[in-house]
Amino acid sequence: xxxxxxxxxxxxxxxxxxxxxxxxxxxxxxxxxxxxxxxxxxxxxxxxxxxxxxxxxxxxxxxxxxxxxxxxxxxxxxxxxxxxxxxxxxxxxxxxxxxxxxxxxxxxxxxxxxxxxxxxxxxxxxxxxxxxxxxxxxxxxxxxxxxxxxxxxxxxxxxxxxxxxxxxxxxxxxxxxxxxxxxxxxxxxxxxxxxxxxxxxxxxxxxxxxxxxxxxxxxxxxxxxxxxxxxxxxxxxxxxxxxxxxxxxxxxxxxxxxxxxxxxxxxxxxxxxxxxxxxxxxxxxxxxxxxxxxxxxxxxxxxxxxxxxxxxxxxxxxxxxxxxxxxxxxxxxxxxxxxxxxxxxxxxxxxxxxxxxxxxxxxxxxxxxxxxxxxxxxxxxxxxxxxxxxxxxxxxxxxxxxxxxxxxxxxxxxxxxxxxxxxxxxxxxxxxxxxxxxxxxxxxxxxxxxxxxxxxxxxxxxxxxxxxxxxxxxxxxxxxxxxxxxxxxxxxxxxxxxxxxxxxxxxxxxxxxxxxxxxxxxxxxxxxxxxxxxxxxxxxxxxxxxxxxxxxxxxxxxxxxxxxxxxxxxxxxxxxxxxxxxxxxxxxxxxxxxxxxxxxxxxxxxxxxxxxxxxxxxxxxxxxxxxxxxxxxxxxxxxxxxxxxxxxxxxxxxxxxxxxxxxxxxxxxxxxxxxxxxxxxxxxxxxxxxxxxxxxxxxxxxxxxxxxxxxxxxxxxxxxxxxxxxxxxxxxxxxxxxxxxxxxxxxxxxxxxxxxxxxxxxxxxxxxxxxxxxxxxxxxxxxxxxxxxxxxxxxxxxxxxxxxxxxxxxxxxxxxxxxxxxxxxxx
Amino acid sequence: xxxxxxxxxxxxxxxxxxxxxxxxxxxxxxxxxxxxxxxxxxxxxxxxxxxxxxxxxxxxxxxxxxxxxxxxxxxxxxxxxxxxxxxxxxxxxxxxxxxxx
Numbered sequence: 001x002x003x004x005x006x007x008x009x010x011x012x013x014x015x016x017x018x019x020x021x022x023x024x025x026x027x028x029x030x031x032x033x034x035x036x037x038x039x040x041x042x043x044x045x046x047x048x049x050x051x052x053x054x055x056x057x058x059x060x061x062x063x064x065x066x067x068x069x070x071x072x073x074x075x076x077x078x079x080x081x082x083x084x085x086x087x088x089x090x091x092x093x094x095x096x097x098x099x100x101x102x103x104x105x106x107x108x109x110x111x112x113x114x115x116x117x118x119x120x121x122x123x124x125x126x127x128x129x130x131x132x133x134x135x136x137x138x139x140x141x142x143x144x145x146x147x148x149x150x151x152x153x154x155x156x157x158x159x160x161x162x163x164x165x166x167x168x169x170x171x172x173x174x175x176x177x178x179x180x181x182x183x184x185x186x187x188x189x190x191x192x193x194x195x196x197x198x199x200x201x202x203x204x205x206x207x208x209x210x211x212x213x214x215x216x217x218x219x220x221x222x223x224x225x226x227x228x229x230x231x232x233x234x235x236x237x238x239x240x241x242x243x244x245x246x247x248x249x250x251x252x253x254x255x256x257x258x259x260x261x262x263x264x265x266x267x268x269x270x271x272x273x274x275x276x277x278x279x280x281x282x283x284x285x286x287x288x289x290x291x292x293x294x295x296x297x298x299x300x301x302x303x304x305x306x307x308x309x310x311x312x313x314x315x316x317x318x319x320x321x322x323x324x325x326x327x328x329x330x331x332x333x334x335x336x337x338x339x340x341x342x343x344x345x346x347x348x349x350x351x352x353x354x355x356x357x358x359x360x361x362x363x364x365x366x367x368x369x370x371x372x373x374x375x376x377x378x379x380x381x382x383x384x385x386x387x388x389x390x391x392x393x394x395x396x397x398x399x400x401x402x403x404x405x406x407x408x409x410x411x412x413x414x415x416x417x418x419x420x421x422x423x424x425x426x427x428x429x430x431x432x433x434x435x436x437x438x439x440x441x442x443x444x445x446x447x448x449x450x451x452x453x454x455x456x457x458x459x460x461x462x463x464x465x466x467x468x469x470x471x472x473x474x475x476x477x478x479x480x481x482x483x484x485x486x487x488x489x490x491x492x493x494x495x496x497x498x499x500x501x502x503x504x505x506x507x508x509x510x511x512x513x514x515x516x517x518x519x520x521x522x523x524x525x526x527x528x529x530x531x532x533x534x535x536x537x538x539x540x541x542x543x544x545x546x547x548x549x550x551x552x553x554x555x556x557x558x559x560x561x562x563x564x565x566x567x568x569x570x571x572x573x574x575x576x577x578x579x580x581x582x583x584x585x586x587x588x589x590x591x592x593x594x595x596x597x598x599x600x601x602x603x604x605x606x607x608x609x610x611x612x613x614x615x616x617x618x619x620x621x622x623x624x625x626x627x628x629x630x631x632x633x634x635x636x637x638x639x640x641x642x643x644x645x646x647x648x649x650x651x652x653x654x655x656x657x658x659x660x661x662x663x664x665x666x667x668x669x670x671x672x673x674x675x676x677x678x679x680x681x682x683x684x685x686x687x688x689x690x691x692x693x694x695x696x697x698x699x700x701x702x703x704x705x706x707x708x709x710x711x712x713x714x715x716x717x718x719x720x721x722x723x724x725x726x727x728x729x730x731x732x733x734x735x736x737x738x739x740x741x742x743x744x745x746x747x748x749x750x751x752x753x754x755x756x757x758x759x760x761x762x763x764x765x766x767x768x769x770x771x772x773x774x775x776x777x778x779x780x781x782x783x784x785x786x787x788x789x790x791x792x793x794x795x796x797x798x799x800x801x802x803x804x805x806x807x808x809x810x811x812x813x814x815x816x817x818x819x820x821x822x823x824x825x826x827x
Numbered sequence: 828x829x830x831x832x833x834x835x836x837x838x839x840x841x842x843x844x845x846x847x848x849x850x851x852x853x854x855x856x857x858x859x860x861x862x863x864x865x866x867x868x869x870x871x872x873x874x875x876x877x878x879x880x881x882x883x884x885x886x887x888x889x890x891x892x893x894x895x896x897x898x899x900x901x902x903x904x905x906x907x908x909x910x911x912x913x914x915x916x917x918x919x920x921x922x923x924x925x926x927x928x
Binding site for chain 1: 845848849852853856864865866867868869870871872879891894895898899901902905906909
């Protein structure tokens with residue numbers, strides 16, 4: 001599967017499409033998602049393109065569909081048929097618009113009539129309440145209808161009434177305003193309406209209050225009317241007598257009934273119209289989306305000289321050209337064209353985009369590599385190696401058996417339910433991120449189980465599976481020693497105490513030891529350095545693949561070899577010293593065991609005769625290694641620029657450009673020229689120091705500068721990156737300590753309860769322990785370890801060989817298109 | 828009969844997960860305490876008196892180990908009950924999803 005290691009081989013192809021069958025051919029290509037179209041009209045703005053009108057129509061249709069969808073979702077619907085598209089949609093929109101407007105008007109009418117009814121009902125109560133009391137000067141109208149005019153004229157004033165409804169929140173302010181303005185010449189009585197009435201502007205139910213203002217005097221009347229306007233009261237005419245009131249109430253009742261009937265009919269009609277359209281909405285949406293995409297692509301094409309045929313330029317994987325041909329034939333057949341459309345491969349010197357085919361397992365790892373930078377065309381892809389090294393480095397930092405089990409179970413659940421549509425299509429961004437990376441999390445969990453077994457750490461407790469290799473009884477301590485000493489030391493030099501190393505991992509007795517961290521720190525630091533150097537050496541070795549593929553063999557000797565020698569002579573030797581000390585020195589000579597760090601420093605300073613050597617011949621070997629490492633630096637710095645200078649200026653016959661020119665003159669067929677150019681293209685596209693092929697000149701200063709920067713970066717980077725790998729130790733220490741603290745502060749409290757109530761206390765304590773474990777140790781520490789493992793890959797591993805300056809291949813496929821519907825959260 | 832549903836679907840799912848984890852982990856802890864594992868010595872509520880004044884060492888400590896072990900088993904049993912309640916809640920929630928109001 002060379003595709004995952006290196007990426008597909010791509011070519012530039014020209015499609016010749018007949019005007020009649022262009023639409024169908026592009027539709028076929030969109031279904032397949034094979035090719036990426038290039039823009040052949042880059043200088044044309046969006047509004048000057050050929051198919052801009054069709055795109056406008058598509059957007060209009062999309063707008064109508066959104067509007068319709070909103071109305072449909074507010075009613076329940078069932079199934080029906082569908083018809084042809086654009087006129088249907090426009091007609092529907094006009095109808096729906098009218099119907100909804102009418103409905104709103106009717107509802108407003110209904111509201112007014114209801115309010116009027118309430119008002120009449122409640123003011124009748126006012127009147128009835130005060131019926132017993134009769135005023136001398138202001139007799140009520142219905143009592144003595146003959147008297148009223150004369151009595152009012154006697155006063156020289158007319159008694160008037162204004163009645164209506166006002167919102168409850170405004171009634172107090174209203175009353176106060178009336179009092180202040182009219183200075184007591186008005187009487188206001190009000191009562192609340194029991195039921196909630198719908199506010200016509202906001203549509204939510206509000207409480208209203210019916211009021212009755214009695215005033216006398218014309219001017220007061222004007223003022224009162226103005227105040228009523230100001231407070232947005234709904235004023236209704238107050239009936240002057242009981243008979244009139246009854247008549248109005250009857251009339252209102254019939255009108256309200258009529259309105260209810262009309263509204264019900266309107267609702268039914270609306271429902272019918274929407275039911276017809278509802279089934280087809282989703283199909284229409286997809287059709288419109290596809291149509292718009294096809295017109296965009298058609299805009300990217302150009303006409304040929306005869307103006308009969310569309311030309312499109314596409315990037316296509318070489319292996320897929322037969323499929324492309326078949327798709328074009330299918331499109332031509334569907335549109336019934338007589339002349340078929342065809343594809344023609346053309347040579348190019350542009351760098352193609354990078355396509356790496358992945359499946360659901362590898363796509364997660366490829367994504368995290370691409371997040372740093374998409375690989376240059378046909379360079380080595382770190383993703384297949386990342387599948388193993390990334391979870392491994394994560395697990396080294398996470399290393400807990402219990403947490404690994406929980407993480408693996410969670411990931412396994414996501415993997416088993418990956419076909420459940422509800423999980424796949426949620427809107428939640430964070431959940432989607434976790435779901436996309438479910439295979440990564442599964443691998444991380446499984447590797448963490450392994451490293452948890454090695455570190456012998458399960459929720460901060462060690463498991464004693466094989467029986468500890470240390471025996472306390474063999475130390476032979478007396479009772480006084482037991483009672484009088486706080487700490488006792490197990491000495492492995494005493495016979496019988498240390499029976500041999502634990503078969504797998506760290507001995508469980510270390511969990512009870514007070515010098516546990518001293519032991520583990522030394523072990524984890526050395527392990528981190530060893531893993532780091534192995535990882536970096538692997539990165540340097542991977543660069544040979546690139547040099548060999550792009551046929552720059554000189555890089556092997558002038559770049560790769562000095563780099564590898566520098567790294568291994570210095571840091572490889574450090575790894576050797578660590579391993580040697582682990583193997584050669586045992587508990588017997590632990591007092592005299594030399595410090596590796598001091599020996600390493602002395603190696604550079606060329607000192608240290610007073611120290612006891614690790615092994616015979618150490619000084620000689622160290623001097624030799626230092627000399628080699630120091631010599632490899634100038635080779636790395638000057639080797640490649642000097643060689644390339646000699647190539648271009650020293651021998652005229654051997655320049656690559658000249659060779660290809662000579663051969664171009666010799667060969668006539670375009671096919672062979674194309675193959676020659678493709679060969680050159682692959683050779684020429686490396687990420688470092690490309691000599692100017694097209695111009696034929698070679699810039700020595702430029703090349704030297706590049707190489708100098710690379711040398712400094714590499715040499716200093718070796719030191720700093722090696723130290724950077726110590727984060728493997730740091731994070732695993734942090735995780736272990738957090739885990740221990742959580743157990744000691746939470747779980748131990750529950751377990752140490754020895755009263756009978758203690759058992760009930762243990763239940764919530766465990767719940768708290770579980771929640772804190774998941775949130776702190778799994779989520780927080782997990783994300784932290786993920787991030788640091790990612791950084792180790794992106795920086796320390798990939799800068800040894802990866803260019804990452806490519807462009808990702810984005811094929812034209814209907815499944816990858818967004819549309820306005822998704823932005824509105826409808827699809 | 829009033830609805831027995833008192834928590835939403837997510838809370839019920841959390842309840843089930845914690846219950847399963849609790850049953851497994853507390854049962855294993857109970858087993859390890861009964862097996863008198865030395866690693867768990869700090870979690871056993873012993874005092875100086877238990878060590879020094881012991882007639883029959885290490886009988887007292889063993890007794891305490893057994894006690895804590897039994898506590899763990901009882902807690903595991905309670906978590907079985909909690910898990911059953913959560914399972915009922917999950918079923919009721921699913922049934923309510925399908926009901927047409």
